[in-house]
Amino acid sequence: MRYAEQAIERKVTEAVAEVLGSHVEPGQPLTECGASSLQLSRICAEIAAELDAPVPFSQFIRHPTVEGLSQWLARPSPESPAAPDEEDVPLAPFPAMCLVRQMLKPEDREDYCITTWLVQGPLDRSALTAALGDVQARHQALRAVYTYANVPVARPLPADRAPAPELIWEERPDVDQAVDAVRAQLIQPLNLEEGVVWRGAVCSYGAGLAVFGLGVHHVAFDGWSEWLLARDLSAAYAARLGGGTPDLGDTPSLRECAVLRARHDAVVDIDGQRAQALASLRGVPELPPLAGSDATGDDSEVVTFSAELCDPNELDVLTDQLAEAGDGTVRTGFVVLLAAYATAFREVTEGNDFALGVPVRQRFDARLDEVIGNHVAMVPVRPPATPGRDPEAAVEGAARAVTDAFAHQDVPLDELFRLLRPRQGTGKPVYQHIFALQDNPPALLDLPGAETILRRHGYLVGGATDTMAEVWPPGTGYDAERYTAALTYKKETVGAIHAKALLEAFISVIREWTAVAETRRAAESMKLPTGGEAWT
Known part of the structure; x- marks a missing residue:
């Protein structure tokens, strides 16, 4: 192994250990x-920041070992793109979609x-008030104009x-009315075109x-941003309450974020991902609406x-029982939950072929971890039919x-929709369910002299999205100790039933699977046969 590759492998090994808290063999x-x-996405971000070299998660999926990733990083790298000279900063594909969607339908929320x-x-x-300004x-x-200047910027x-x-x-007069008033x-x-974000x-x-409550447009915000906003607001409020000025430190500018993205995009195989x-x-079919007699059309x-x-x-027991495969595929708690939801979705819709939209983190450099902004992508996932x-x-x-x-998450979603749309009956996107x-x-708000409890709301789904599961x-706005399943649906197209x-x-599938997983684990701990029929 060459010296450069050895040095890279050492850095990769250290980054993996930092994120996972344990050593992993090459x-x-x-x-x-x-x-x-x-x-897994944070591993890529830590390596990118440490080596000052982009590590696309899509590439990580193709080389999911320390050894393979190190060899890929040791290859000759393309020349880094220059920083844009213009005042306007081009938006990444997903926030660009958010902007265009808002401009085309201003009344949409x-x-x-x-x-x-x-x-x-x-x-x-x-x-x-002062803390919000800080x-x-x-x-x-949070202080930018978002507009269309040949491209979304x-x-x-x-x-x-x-x-x-x-x-x-x-x-x-009461908490329920107060919640409704804040939401309203x-x-x-x-x-957005005047900088009111x-x-x-x-x-x-x-x-x-x-x-x-706080309301932020998705063009400048994502799930990771929520806890950053709560943390920074807490620190600024404490300083202002004490008569001081907060020192929140600097974060990368929008231009610097765009440069990191351009460097990332320069090393992905976009043609291969597109194919x-x-x-x-x-050929993903368009699902019929889940409308019943109680769908309102509103x-x-x-x-x-x-x-x-x-x-x-x-969930840990269930994941442990189902996660080991040895085939190089991603086996995480998320995958187990998605499998259970796809099973439930198939039962209720009676459809065997469909795609679900899944948000994917694209904070592909640890320097982006401190930045409020929209650093996600949406990818369609097509789980196969199972018995x-x-x-x-x-x-x-x-x-x-x-x-x-x-592995193909870098293909812009709007491009993917355009390529696949001719195969759709009514021109709808590839998925209508997320x-x-x-x-x-969790977005913990620490205000001196006060106690706060995060209260979660469902998303304001709209457009082509019918449901979001x-x-x-625990501790993220619903139950303090247990996982919570939430389903938001659009009454225009989906009935309450x-x-x-x-x-x-979905809950039934998870509970059925966890019950069997607990039984299997207990049998294994006592070295008893589990029985080949245990999962059925």
């Missing part, structure tokens, strides 16, 4: 070492991201010239009791159902589908 597939999908907290204790209005000054994505504004974030204060304020129109709202409902995506997704209404799913130990509720077959099929989708494991750090880990049936089927 030839061991990292997709089979018990890591979550989030951890599909891309409004809302977070609320219940607050017990005093809130200082001037300190909170956070906006730190993160360029962001135009950063100086901190002293950007519109100050609005903070609305109201009063209501946060879905009021933003103005976000706002805050407070509604008190008694002495020392209030609901506080792989088309081979995987060509595209302005969305509803969220939620229920307890399982506790962390149950009944057989978990081994379902997880094997989901693992192959997820591995395939991750599945997500929301395993980002989410799994929320079908939505409830889908959520209940």
Whole structure:
């Protein structure tokens, strides 16, 4: 092994150990070492920052060992692209889609991201107002004009010239009305072309009791950003409350983020990914709407159902029982959950062939971990049909589908839709249903003198999206100790009966699988035969 490759392998090994907390042998597939999908993407980001060289997750999937990834990194690299000279910064594909969607349909709220907290204790209005300004000054994505100038772009504004974030204060007689009032304020129109990207709202409902919420447009925000926003706002508020000025530090500018993305894009095999995506997704049929007699036809209404799913130990046992394959596919808790949801979806819709939209983290450099912004992509995942509720077959099929989708995640979604649209009956996208494991750090708001509780809302699904199924880990806005399944659906196209049936089927599959997994683990611990029929 050449010296350069040895040095790279050492750095890669250290980055893997840093993220996973344990040593991994050079030839061991990292997709089979018990890591979550989030951890796998963070490995790429840590290596990229350490070596100052892009490590696309799509490439990692093709070389999922320390040894293979090191050999790929040791190859001759293409010349780094120059930083753009223009004032405008081109948007990445997914936030570009968010911008175009908003410009074409200004009344739509599909891309409004809302977070609320219940607050017990005093809130200082001037300190909170100043803290919002401090956070906006730190993160360029929150103080930029988003517009179309031949292509979708962001135009950063100086901190002293950007519109100050609005903070609305109201009063209501009880907590439910306060929650509704805050939500109503946060879905009021933003103005991306004037740099109005976000706002805050407070509604008190008694002495020392209030609901506080933030609404940010998806063009400048993602799930990871939520906890960053809560953390930075907490620090800024504490400083302002004490009469000081916060020192939040610097973050990469929008231009610097764009340079990191350009370097990343320069090393991906986009032609190969495009061919792989088309081979995987060509011919996906359009699913009929899940409409029942109770579908309203009103595209302005969305509803969220939620229920307890399982506790962390149950999911760990289930993943341990199903994750080992030795075939190089991604086998994580997310894959197990997706397999269960696809099984339930197949039962309720009676459709064997479909694609689900899955959000994928694209913070492909650790320097992006401190940046509020939209650094995700959406990929269609096409899980194959499997018999009944057989978990081994379902997880094997989901693992192959997820591995395939991750490997072509750099193909812009709008391009993929255009390439596949001629095969769709009505021109709809490849998927109308989304599945997500929301395993980002929780958005904990630490306000001196007050206690806060994160209160989760369903997404404002719209457009071509009919349903969004989410799994929320403990402490992320639903249950403090157990995983929660939430299903948000659009009443225009989905009936409540079908939505409830889908959520209940998902929970039923998970509980059925975990019960058998617990039995198998107990039998293994006592060295008893598990029985070949145990999973059926």
